[in-house]
């Protein structure tokens with residue numbers, strides 16, 4: 547398994563927000579993390595990345611326990627976050643954005659997906675490579691954000707509402723690109739996404755949280771025949 551999460555509990559200060567969360571994600575598989583506002587989805591991702599500590603349970607990446615590691619060590623081992631909003635450096639050009647993150651990955655000893663491959667994946671970024679990222683359209687910035695999250699050797703990418711501000715057809719196109727690269731490179735992912743129908747086209751499993759607790763965890767095949775809306 548790429549990522550194994552065993553009955554974790556996490557929160558802020560003394561306040562526990564999520565608990566009893568367990569799942570496994572195999573190489574190349576994508577899991578959707580759904581739930582109503584405040585259900586604890588972002589809190590779960592923060593705990594996986596180490597931005598907040600877990601108070602119970604354990605987190606394993608590629609068979610190694612990582613919940614005692616710093617955020618930077620988890621990133622070095624291949625956890626990546628594509629945060630809500632645009633995860634780009636707005637005052638740098640596209641080229642500079644890719645170069646800065648690629649250099650940081652090289653320092654961490656990573657090899658793997660290069661800026662040239664990101665340009666192959668999103669050709670519009672080549673044409674605009676000398677433009678400031680902050681001046682590009684929302685869709686183009688999101689393509690760059692996907693590219694930055696994929697540079698180097700990601701093992702598991704955590705995506706927080708990547709469709710925000712994008713046209714529906716662009717969302718499906720970006721998701722299809724992402725699905726393809728995950729399969730080809732055996733990269734795993736967790737997708738928090740309010741566009742449920744678009745998300746269901748690319749995920750393998752679905753985990754739904756309610757008040758910080760898992761209430762549904764099934765493969766996508768089962769999910770398609772289940773009334774998942776009752777969980778929201």
Ligand SMILES: Nc1ncnc2c1ncn2[C@@H]1O[C@H](COP(=O)(O)OP(=O)(O)OP(=O)(O)O)[C@@H](O)[C@H]1O
Pocket residue numbers: 558563581582583584585586587588589590
């Ligand atoms: N930094 C924080 N400090 C204290 N409480 C927080 C913090 N961030 C979130 N919370 C609380 O944790 C709970 C879960 O929030 P979280 O953002 O994880 O939910 P979510 O499912 O991602 O919701 P949304 O879909 O609205 O983003 C909420 O009650 C929220 O108020």
